[in-house]
Amino acid sequence: MRSFDNSARYLDLYYAIRYYRKLRGLSQEQLAEKLDISRQHMAAIEAPNMNRGISLELLFNLANVLEIEPYLLLKFHIET
Numbered sequence: 001m002r003s004f005d006n007s008a009r010y011l012d013l014y015y016a017i018r019y020y021r022k023l024r025g026l027s028q029e030q031l032a033e034k035l036d037i038s039r040q041h042m043a044a045i046e047a048p049n050m051n052r053g054i055s056l057e058l059l060f061n062l063a064n065v066l067e068i069e070p071y072l073l074l075k076f077h078i079e080t
Contacts, residue, residue, distance in 0.1 A: 011048050016076030018046045020066040034065045 021031050032042035035058070044050050045058075054062075063070040 010053065012076050013054075013073055014046050014048055014050075016073045017062060017066075019076065020068055020073070021046075024066055031062075031065065035061050 021028070026034075028042045028046065029039045032039045035042070037058075045054060059073060060070055063073060
């Protein structure tokens with residue numbers, strides 16, 4: 001069975017969520033409330049070492065709340 005390593009993509013996704021959240025002036029708690037998830041869940045999503053996947057439903061909800069197109073979260077890349 002083939003194994004895929006998507007950790008770099010997840011990392012970019014989590015950085016994108018944090019970037020757009022801060023751009024909108026929202027705390028993790030405020031964003032979590034708008035998404036109807038716990039602040040702990042929101043913190044885990046943004047934690048780079050968690051490597052925790054998110055559902056498409058949550059991705060679309062994040063994009064709606066952040067007032068961006070979902071693809072912007074997926075194409076985000078931190079330049080090093």
